[in-house]
Amino acid sequence: METAVTLWQCYPINKRMNTKEYNTCVDLYTNSVYRFILKSLRNEADAEDIVQNTFEILWRNVEKVEFGKAKAFLFSVAHKNMIDFIRKHQRISHTETMPDTAAISFAKPTSELTDLLEHSLAKLPEVQRSVLLLRDYEGYSYDEIAQITELTEAQVKVYIYRARQKMQQYLTSLENVLH
Amino acid sequence: MNINRHNYEEYLIDYLEGNLNAETLAALQVFFKENPDVEAEVNLLAQDMPVLMPDTAVVYARKESLKKPETGGKTVFWSLNYPRFYTLSLAAALLLFSFGWFVMKYTLNQQPIRPNAQAPAVIANKTQTTNTAIPENPITTMPQQTETPPQTQPTAHAGVAQTSAPQTPRKSKTKTASQTSHTYYPTVAAAAPANLPTPATTPAQVLPSAQNPPAHSPKLPAPQTLASLTAQQLPLTNYVTVATPQYLPYPTHPEPNRQTPLQNKLVREVGRRLLAQNKQAKSTTKNGDESANVVAKLADALLPEAIAAANPKLANPDITLSVTVNSGTHQFIRDFLNK
Numbered sequence A: 001m002e003t004a005v006t007l008w009q010c011y012p013i014n015k016r017m018n019t020k021e022y023n024t025c026v027d028l029y030t031n032s033v034y035r036f037i038l039k040s041l042r043n044e045a046d047a048e049d050i051v052q053n054t055f056e057i058l059w060r061n062v063e064k065v066e067f068g069k070a071k072a073f074l075f076s077v078a079h080k081n082m083i084d085f086i087r088k089h090q091r092i093s094h095t096e097t098m099p100d101t102a103a104i105s106f107a108k109p110t111s112e113l114t115d116l117l118e119h120s121l122a123k124l125p126e127v128q129r130s131v132l133l134l135r136d137y138e139g140y141s142y143d144e145i146a147q148i149t150e151l152t153e154a155q156v157k158v159y160i161y162r163a164r165q166k167m168q169q170y171l172t173s174l175e176n177v178l179h
Numbered sequence B: 001m002n003i004n005r006h007n008y009e010e011y012l013i014d015y016l017e018g019n020l021n022a023e024t025l026a027a028l029q030v031f032f033k034e035n036p037d038v039e040a041e042v043n044l045l046a047q048d049m050p051v052l053m054p055d056t057a058v059v060y061a062r063k064e065s066l067k068k069p070e071t072g073g074k075t076v077f078w079s080l081n082y083p084r085f086y087t088l089s090l091a092a093a094l095l096l097f098s099f100g101w102f103v104m105k106y107t108l109n110q111q112p113i114r115p116n117a118q119a120p121a122v123i124a125n126k127t128q129t130t131n132t133a134i135p136e137n138p139i140t141t142m143p144q145q146t147e148t149p150p151q152t153q154p155t156a157h158a159g160v161a162q163t164s165a166p167q168t169p170r171k172s173k174t175k176t177a178s179q180t181s182h183t184y185y186p187t188v189a190a191a192a193p194a195n196l197p198t199p200a201t202t203p204a205q206v207l208p209s210a211q212n213p214p215a216h217s218p219k220l221p222a223p224q225t226l227a228s229l230t231a232q233q234l235p236l237t238n239y240v241t242v243a244t245p246q247y248l249p250y251p252t253h254p255e256p257n258r259q260t261p262l263q264n265k266l267v268r269e270v271g272r273r274l275l276a277q278n279k280q281a282k283s284t285t286k287n288g289d290e291s292a293n294v295v296a297k298l299a300d301a302l303l304p305e306a307i308a309a310a311n312p313k314l315a316n317p318d319i320t321l322s323v324t325v326n327s328g329t330h331q332f333i334r335d336f337l338n339k
Helices: A019-041 A044-060 A067-089 A091-097 A112-122 A126-136 A142-149 A153-178 B009-017 B022-034 B036-047 B082-110 B159-163 B262-283 B291-301 B305-310 B327-338
Strands: B240-242 B302-304
Touching (some): A019 A044, A044 A067, A067 A126, A112 A126, A126 A153, A142 A153, A153 B009, B009 B036
Parallel strands (some): B240 B302
16 A cells, blocks of 8 residues: 655654554554553453554544653553453453463563562552563653553552552562462 | 542542652542542442453454545546536636736726816816905916926916926926815815906916025015914905815725825925915015015915804805815825914
């Protein structure tokens, strides 16, 4: 399918993304978005669908998004899609009651500590997991996380504190069981 | 800063990461002393706080399918952009039409047509031979310049003025009634000096300009002012009643203050020459031709409408002077009359 550069794109719109920059975004942020969604949903097919939908939305808004803000736009759209997906399919109960450990077996064998962290992460509520992933995986500031997740900065800090606290409690309980 | 059990959690992450300022840190430490269970909980988390590390092994396998082909910026007008092309074409056509309409309208406004030709060109005077208050003075009226050299009708009294007519540098064309169109339309109802001699009816005679004074100074009486005029001193027909500005009830021109018609220039030229003649009359002695004095008397004969209304005997409605002027010209005439 031939893509026509429309006449509007001849106008000097400031910092408008073009096709090349969009493809650069695909190269740079696809894995990050996919990892973020996969760690939350723990299902490859669903995560891929959400990633594909997220980049399609970016392509439809390619003339409205600055290249420097494309990453935040992608994570924001992906987070919203994930929330909609979770609420639609009610996968929160499934993942909490029966973690699909087979779904993440695609990766190469990881260490024991990493597996424990993955399990502890799966125990977290949806919003706490999202903000913690954005903080630890992507290194976003609390203000940026608040913008992506549409929360307040104080809420983000509280959720991250509670998430770390719960993960520590989970890991501590596992250690007690193992020992 | 008030830190209590309802809001302390939002400060703990910054406390664990060492990002609290001194004031908040002090307040949090006070809170810890008051709540040792919270302090123990935070200290426990601080000993081994779990931090996730990104799993770089997780990759999106179908990344290439998300990319879009780069066509190199080819602009397609016809094949894929029908709506935009036609929209732009319509916008361009409207823009050109608007510009053309504006130009045409502006051009037409330069030559407005006045349906009611009430404004005479310069002076519509009516001779009156009954009163001869200034019988010895000839009159020189507005220069009626056209494309051809001005017509001169030599008279015995205005010979000097005729000689200077072709040398008059100012160009002031007599406008026809159809060329005078103003919304601002002060009417000068004149009780013109009926005592002026016959040459007053020859508008082709030209005032002697200030640069070209007459060869010999005319006999000029002391110029009269309005303050000195009384009904007993001067005949009634020597006054010209100047009406106050009036706006016509119908619009005659969309932009009344914009144009500067030649008629306004003409009236201003008359005013300037009247002033110059008046000053000259003051400085000259009473000898020679007194033709220029007529102008001075004509200037003195102008009577504002307010004074005419207060003294109805001063005005003679038989002779009217109706000139179409704009606001600036009217201001000039009013100032001139006040002098």
